Amino acid sequence: MTAVAPRPPRVRPAPPGRASRAARRLVREPVTLAVTLFIAAVLIVFVLWPTVNVFLRPDAEHWSRFLGSARMWDVARNTAVMTLLSTVSATALGFLFAYALSRPDIPGKPFFRIMSVLPLVSPPFVIGLSLILLFGRRGLVTYELLGLNLDVYGLPGLWAVQTMAYYPVAVLVLTGVLRRQSPALEWAGRDLGHGWWGIFRTVTLPLAVPGLASAGLLVGMYVLADFGNPLLVAGSYRVLAVEAYHQVVGTFDLGMAAVLCVALLVPTGLFFWLQRAWLERRSYVTVTGKESTLDPVPTPAPVRGTLFGLLCVVSGFMLLTYASVFAGALTKTWGVNWTLTLQHFEYTLLRAGDxxxxxxxxxxxxxxxxxxxxxxxxxxxxxxxxxxxxxxxxxxxxxxxxxxxxxxxxxxxxxxxxxxxxxxxxxxxxxxxxxxxxxxxxxxxxxxxxxxxxxxxxxxxxxxxxxxxxxxxxxxxxxxxxxxxxxxxxxxxxxxxxxxxxxxxxGSQLASVSIMGLAEHGYWGEATALAAGLMLVTFAALALFRLLTGGRVKLFEL
Amino acid sequence: MTLRGLTKRYGDDHAVRDLDLEVSEGEFVCLLGPSGCGKTTTLRMVAGFVEPDAGSVVIDGRDLSSVPPHRRPTSIVFQDYALFPHMTVLKNIGYGLRTQRVPDTEARRRVGAMLELLGLENLGDRYPNQLSGGQQQRVALARSLVTEPKVLLMDEPLSNLDAKMRIRLRTELRQLQKRLGLTTVYVTHDQEEALSMADRIAVMDRGELQQYATPHELYHHPANRFVADFIGLNNLLPARCDLVRGGEVLLRLDDGQAVTAAEDARGHVPAPGDRVLLSMRPEDLTPAPRDEPAGAAGSAGSANRISGKVVGHQFLGALSRYLVRVADQDVLVDEYDTTGPGTAGEITLTVPASRIRIFPDS
Missing domain, CATH: 1.10.3720.10 (MetI-like)
Known part of the structure; x- marks a missing residue:
């Protein structure tokens, strides 16, 4: 026999379920409904739909062609090697840079900080562009000054370019991480008998490990996805992004291009997800809420000198990079005729609509x-x-x-x-x-x-x-x-x-795209003039932003 | 305003359960209770920010269940004031009028009148961060009042102010409310605030209404143990009912002492043998040394004499508070004549039978 539970004495209409309540609210607030629908529609049409299409487009034949092709495996391996090398070097360089910037006793930090941010706000491919200008076959340094006939195209050149282009990402992340480390911890290390190296090895570095991992994943994501630099300097060293591009412009094989996109997306998505998961956990919390009144531990002179030297070398290289772009824009024919001219600027700024x-x-x-x-x-x-x-x-x-x-x-x-x-x-x-x-x-x-x-x-x-x-x-x-x-x-x-x-x-040509075309065909003057133009407009916009917000809000740490 | 069967669940927990409440026009009602008792949720359901799972809010005979917050004839004053930081005082107060599309000249007049009413005349061009807490509070009130709501809702509006300002604004607020004849629902966890301001108080606990009565009734005739314990100080002593006879309840404390309570028509009437709790206010207990007959109470036949031992004593200026051990329980006793040396050791407490409430001991 089953016991029948007594009915609750109070008779009330059953409370409406969650769904019908939501529905009632929708009807009650038509404007909210309309705007929400609009937002959802935009997200579905322009984010979800294309993403799904990339997965649906290739058929089994594309996949088997991809998996069976030795060339594609080469491309995948190239991409992995390039990503690994550049990520490690860029993150390491970024860490040293950020560490130097976090020391109180290193002079000229505002300048160095700006130098580390420049690549974030200029077209990433200018580094590749200037590498060719400076160290290419007709490079100013290698050919003109040293008389070398060096070939920078390929992995070494790409590695160097990616390192310089993306170490600022690591600097950005790690400056924050190192700034949050309480000086009290370093003082405690010193108090317990460690010297600078001991503190660095046992306190500073271990505490920065989660930050380093996070920075590394972010850098890896950028390096992996970068397209401009490999297109310019990788030469025959094909990576996934460039290969996908050639599948489209060369043979218009969208199925194969989509396969390559998926191959590119998997690691990028993984990095992205790992990095976010990492950020959410952010294991070592060294912020206590109490404002520390301690000054950081002083850096020994030799270390200080080394760090300062590093900042100078890297920043000097960045300066050289940007200077070469502007120089290229003002030179008649780079590597052949070094006469100064304004014709490239005149062409790009006045005549071309890009x-x-x-x-x-x-x-x-x-x-x-x-x-x-x-x-x-x-x-x-x-x-x-x-x-x-x-x-x-x-x-x-x-x-x-x-x-x-x-x-x-x-x-x-x-x-x-x-x-x-x-x-x-x-x-x-x-x-x-x-x-x-x-x-x-x-x-x-x-x-x-x-x-x-x-x-x-x-x-x-x-x-x-x-x-x-x-x-x-x-x-x-x-x-x-x-x-x-x-x-x-x-x-x-x-x-x-x-x-x-x-x-x-x-009808809708863009400067960044034109630069690629011009550079590919050796029109260095026009290419660099356009790049210089892009940078000038960008810097002007950032200056305007600073003016508008009165410097209260930092964008790219500027 | 009428609340009927108002219910809100979060998961399996009832934030508010089956709440019925009637507020007359022009009445000042306080929702009082410990934190998490559902008073704020109730207020937010009235304002429309929280959708009830069941029940309805009716104002002026109109069911507001399907009316979104911005179309309800209610206006709320938040605990943190929620002044718009990017608008001046004038703009803040005029905000509701602009949304109601009140003509400019009319709006200016009403905002001006409001500034005057609340003594904010010189502050019209200030921004909220240039005002003191009390001034912000007044601006928030003005912003709500200017829209002429049918029901004014206030969510602990004084809790961010210092003690003196709180007491001053309490009086001002009440006078203003009376003058404007404004129906007001006021949420607070501060019983002194509720007792001093409200026409009626709705005491809530764990989502349920415990008692809805005037402050006087609430204090002197608490409906249940929770209210007795929550409002004011109270001593709750376990006892057993011996006999109910001719308007008197004869009881026995756990150590065997006999106590007589008057039968309370509004209270709980136990049956012989029931376990009950006696509730006695500290100010109703009069202490006297054991061997002396207690002065005033000695003559009244209906007064109880309870033996106990003083275990603690605090001098609070206007009164002396004793901690007395009675039948293995601690009892608070207040003595208002603090000029004497006070008592210590074994004492006798006198309490009139009519000042003892009885609750079932569950």
């Missing part, structure tokens, strides 16, 4: 990114109707996708079909917007975290609907995040190459 296009598109994309990022942050974080986790993930996903992959994914998705928009300026701007969205979105989210929920509720309470609350309260309070997202998106968009190279058309 730089204008780049600037214009980057402004539009920057604005679109900032608006969408801040809007998405607000509606995903503060008005979560349904699928908050999924939308959040889609908003940061582009940050984990190599540019080459997104470019090819968009080509596959938007070349034909319901949304055939390749060949337009729109797709270029959209690409720039989506690629910079993750950083903008995160800056929006962290700005929101500073704004207590009661402000939001207060505005609603006083009669504001979602959009009005956003416009009158949230947006003004998120202004700094908005500006930061705008400038970041602008700087990244104007310099971007790997994704847009698949999408530009004669």
């Amino acid at each position: 730089l204008t296009n780049s600037t214009l598109y980057a402004v539009v994309a920057g604005f679109a990114c900032a608006v969408f990022a801040v809007l998405a942050a607000f509606f995903i974080q503060r008005r979560p109707l349904v699928g908050r986790g999924a939308m959040d993930m889609l908003a940061v996903l582009p940050g984990a996708l190599p540019g080459t992959m997104i470019g090819i994914a968009w080509l596959i998705t938007f070349h034909t079909g319901p949304l055939a928009i390749t060949g337009t300026a729109l797709i270029v701007v959209l690409m720039m917007t989506v690629r910079t969205l993750p950083v903008g979105y995160r800056s929006g989210v962290s700005a929101l975290q500073q704004i207590g929920p009661s402000l939001d509720e207060s505005a609603q309470d006083l009669g504001s609907g979602s959009l009005r609350t956003f416009r009158t309260v949230m947006l003004p309070l998120m202004r700094t995040a908005f500006t930061a997202a705008f400038i970041y998106a602008f700087v990244k968009s104007i310099n971007t190459l790997s994704a847009v190279i698949f999408l530009v058309s004669p």
